[in-house]
Amino acid sequence: MKIGLFIPCYIDQFYPRVGIATHQLLVKLGCDVHYVREQTCCGQPLANSGYEDSSRSCANRFINNFSDFDFTVTPSGSCAYHVRHHYDFIQQTSDVVHVRNSTLELTEFIVDVLKKPLPKVTFPHKVGLHSGCHGLRGLRLAAASETKESAFNKVEELLNAVDGLELVYPERLDECCGFGGTFSVKEEKVSVAMGNDRIHGFLEKDVAYITSADMSCLMHLDGLIRRQGLLVQVVHVAEILNESVYGAS
Amino acid sequence: MGHPEEASRFLANADRAKWHDQTLWMVRQKRDVATGFVSEWEELRSVASAIKEHTLSRLDDYLTEFESNALLNGIKVHWAENADEHNRIVLGILSRRKIDTLVKSKSILTEECHLNDFLQENGIEVIDTDLGERIVQFAKQPPSHIVMPAIHMKRGEISELFHEKLGTEKGNEDATYLTRAARKHLRDKFLKAKAALTGVNFAIAETGGFVVCTNEGNADMGVHLADVHIASMGIEKLIPRWEDLGVFTRILARSGTGQAITNYTSHFHKPRKGQELHLILVDNGRTKQLGREHFRSSLKCIRCGACMNTCPVYRRSGGFSYKSTVPGPIGSILSPGIDLKKYSSLPFASSLCGSCSDVCPVKINIHDQLYRWRQEIMQHNNGQVQGKIFSRMAGFLLASPFWYRVLSSMVTGISKVFPGALKNSFLVWGNQREFPPVPRQTFRDWFDQNAGKG
Ligand code: SF4
Numbered sequence: 079m080k081i082g083l084f085i086p087c088y089i090d091q092f093y094p095r096v097g098i099a100t101h102q103l104l105v106k107l108g109c110d111v112h113y114v115r116e117q118t119c120c121g122q123p124l125a126n127s128g129y130e131d132s133s134r135s136c137a138n139r140f141i142n143n144f145s146d147f148d149f150t151v152t153p154s155g156s157c158a159y160h161v162r163h164h165y166d167f168i169q170q171t172s173d174v175v176h177v178r179n180s181t182l183e184l185t186e187f188i189v190d191v192l193k194k195p196l197p198k199v200t201f202p203h204k205v206g207l208h209s210g211c212h213g214l215r216g217l218r219l220a221a222a223s224e225t226k227e228s229a230f231n232k233v234e235e236l237l238n239a240v241d242g243l244e245l246v247y248p249e250r251l252d253e254c255c256g257f258g259g260t261f262s263v264k265e266e267k268v269s270v271a272m273g274n275d276r277i278h279g280f281l282e283k284d285v286a287y288i289t290s291a292d293m294s295c296l297m298h299l300d301g302l303i304r305r306q307g308l309l310v311q312v313v314h315v316a317e318i319l320n321e322s323v324y325g326a327s
Numbered sequence: 328m329g330h331p332e333e334a335s336r337f338l339a340n341a342d343r344a345k346w347h348d349q350t351l352w353m354v355r356q357k358r359d360v361a362t363g364f365v366s367e368w369e370e371l372r373s374v375a376s377a378i379k380e381h382t383l384s385r386l387d388d389y390l391t392e393f394e395s396n397a398l399l400n401g402i403k404v405h406w407a408e409n410a411d412e413h414n415r416i417v418l419g420i421l422s423r424r425k426i427d428t429l430v431k432s433k434s435i436l437t438e439e440c441h442l443n444d445f446l447q448e449n450g451i452e453v454i455d456t457d458l459g460e461r462i463v464q465f466a467k468q469p470p471s472h473i474v475m476p477a478i479h480m481k482r483g484e485i486s487e488l489f490h491e492k493l494g495t496e497k498g499n500e501d502a503t504y505l506t507r508a509a510r511k512h513l514r515d516k517f518l519k520a521k522a523a524l525t526g527v528n529f530a531i532a533e534t535g536g537f538v539v540c541t542n543e544g545n546a547d548m549g550v551h552l553a554d555v556h557i558a559s560m561g562i563e564k565l566i567p568r569w570e571d572l573g574v575f576t577r578i579l580a581r582s583g584t585g586q587a588i589t590n591y592t593s594h595f596h597k598p599r600k601g602q603e604l605h606l607i608l609v610d611n612g613r614t615k616q617l618g619r620e621h622f623r624s625s626l627k628c629i630r631c632g633a634c635m636n637t638c639p640v641y642r643r644s645g646g647f648s649y650k651s652t653v654p655g656p657i658g659s660i661l662s663p664g665i666d667l668k669k670y671s672s673l674p675f676a677s678s679l680c681g682s683c684s685d686v687c688p689v690k691i692n693i694h695d696q697l698y699r700w701r702q703e704i705m706q707h708n709n710g711q712v713q714g715k716i717f718s719r720m721a722g723f724l725l726a727s728p729f730w731y732r733v734l735s736s737m738v739t740g741i742s743k744v745f746p747g748a749l750k751n752s753f754l755v756w757g758n759q760r761e762f763p764p765v766p767r768q769t770f771r772d773w774f775d776q777n778a779g780k781g
Pocket of ligand 1: 627634686690693
């Protein structure tokens with residue numbers, strides 16, 4: 079099974095540690111992982127801003143880059159969602175259909191495709207789980223609090239297997255963190271208010287870490303946390319599962 | 328001013344914004360509890376959605392079926408293509424009977440048509456009889472929420488307003504005391520009014536009758552005492568059969584306020600002896616929306632208000648920040664269809680979190696339509712050629728591995744070299760947030776040095 083790794087632009091540039099953790103984790107799980115050096119952006123920032131049309135070449139390149147793989151895996155719920163859900167604006171060739179069907183977010187790939195137990199890891203900390211909205215309501219990585227489906231949570235399933243990790247949720251289980259791509263600057267005030275509320279929801283529960291399967295939410299929360307000097311750290315799920323959280327014992 | 332500026336103003340009063348957010352979140356929680364008791368909730372949503380979708384697909388047939396049955400029942404049926412026609416029909420009915428006061432129960436449609444202003448300009452006194460609507464009417468404001476029109480006002484402000492308008496004790500904020508005062512005041516109006524206007528929650532094609540849901544019984548109070556009953560409805564309010572109604576009365580109040588059912592579910596089928604019953608079917612842009620493939624399903628809306636209560640943006644920016652009759656997520660997909668330019672900031676007033684779509688009892692894919700409107704708006708915004716050129720350039724550059732590398736390293740080295748638009752975004756990000764720390768190497772560098780070998 080050939081796996082193509084898609085590392086979104088902001089992870090490549092700002093959070094290589096998340097890309098590294100994802101790569102290493104997949105290798106540990108016995109996957110044949112490939113990183114296509116020609117990869118760029120999936121086009122989501124443009125499309126969400128209303129410029130779907132201008133993002134056509136990004137989308138086509140994405141398809142070209144990943145059409146030879148059995149699965150395309152990415153540590154970003156939001157990029158996977160964009161490819162799966164929004165790529166209907168390009169012509170639906172068999173390559174496009176294949177890539178759209180086989181692009182998965184990391185945790186769903188592990189839970190739904192690999193279905194393998196993870197290597198034993200320890201993370202003896204109180205961790206708050208933030209469900210990124212595109213992963214939650216777009217990819218259905220978990221049952222959203224609005225729906226009355228029976229409860230499931232793929233990310234939680236993986237974190238539950240980590241030794242010593244105490245998983246908690248904020249009072250408002252899965253409210254949006256307010257990142258939303260360009261929303262974070264177009265609607266700065268609302269975005270910041272949402273982010274601060276989210277962080278305080280976690281602080282109320284006394285967590286040492288906030289984790290998520292989506293690094294973009296965490297980038298936004300981290301920006302607020304560091305500006306205010308708050309005592310909580312953000313960490314991507316892949317880093318915990320790969321036991322490579324920076325500075326953690 | 329667009330939504331972001333209005334939202335900033337609202338958020339400038341942090342305490343009030345927080346109170347507003349928490350108040351509406353409580354309503355969302357009540358909804359969660361109420362829907363939790365219905366084990367077949369998701370099935371109900373699917374059925375409700377399917378009924379509405381089917382009705383919209385044959386709306387013309389159902390409308391004529393409804394009309395002929397309503398006529399048989401003795402209802403006078405009127406058709407209004409737009410707000411102006413609707414308002415004139417109402418005025419015509421009142422003038423013929425020389426009626427100069429109208430009591431009105433909640434109707435968002437008449438807000439949409441600006442009926443109150445029109446009638447008042449023509450010498451008719453309009454009294455909104457829903458408590459929340461009466462409050463905003465006293466305050467000379469539009470409703471800020473479609474189900475709870477005065478949700479933006481604190482009790483102290485209402486007490487102040489009642490003191491001024493109804494002569495209640497200054498500083499008495501007791502809810503029972505205040506509602507009693509309102510009731511007394513309204514009772515007097517009910518007794519005198521010769522005409523009553525109601526909205527319509529559901530109209531049934533098969534029976535030619537309609538249903539009005541209220542919590543205060545004010546619709547009935549008005550209608551039962553008046554000689555003339557006028558009901559105004561948007562043409563999308565139809566359901567095909569009598570037996571479909573139960574699906575909707577089960578989801579409406581549970582979604583909106585967390586009640587199992589509204590306190591009053593009033594059925595109107597024919598005029599009382601000696602009473603005139605008029606029904607006005609209003610289009611006002613609905614047919615146009617029906618013709619828009621991507622946005623058609625927005626007409627499934629039953630105006631329960633749940634998407635407002637759940638929306639993290641609405642809760643933190645207030646109903647007035649949308650400056651449209653219907654605020655919140657559903658308003659943001661309906662309003663651009665009415666005036667694309669005026670409401671062009673609304674589809675962007677969302678993080679696209681999707682909570683609205685999951686909460687919606689008729690399963691409107693609201694967040695998808697927000698995304699879709701963004702595309703429409705950017706294609707139409709001839710004013711902003713710059714944005715278009717910029718996006719084209721960005722699209723081209725981001726698709727090219729070489730330029731992607733160059734751009735990315737520019738991003739990490741930030742700003743000096745950057746075009747204005749992007750630089751501004753960076754500055755805004757940095758107002759209240761730190762930029763991510765720039766690591767020593769990118770993922771790609773790491774890959775080249777480590778995993779990429781061999
Ligand atoms: S869009 Fe759905 S949730 Fe919003 S008011 Fe209409 S029916 Fe209710």
